[in-house]
Amino acid sequence: MMSTAETQSLSMMKAMATGIPPIGANARGLAEYIHDNSNGYLIDPGDYQALAEKILFLYEHPEERKRLGEGGIATVKQFSRTKIAKEWETLYTNVIDTFNQIKK
Secondary structure (H helix, E strand, O other): OOOEEEEOOOOOHHHHHOOOEEEEEOOOOOHHHHOOOOOEEEEOOOOHHHHHHHHHHHOOOOHEEEEEHHHHHHHHHOOOOOHEEEEEEEEHHHHHHHHHHOOO
């Protein structure tokens, strides 16, 4: 992904969920989800030579592709519906508890 501004890219998250390591521009948004050399690669925006090199490297090194893919799967699990719902539930519970304490 060579976009210079992304939010939570659905196509990137889907790729990561299937074990495909993303290669993305080190720009707003993507760098929050792609951790260089942990679950994918970050390259400078517009550096198509680096993009081609990373694609070729992953093609030629299946063990590295697998390692990064596993990191991507772990990353995506952090954004599961169940986990996000639990975080929102905790937030709302804390807000209500704080409100009730202030109200007394």
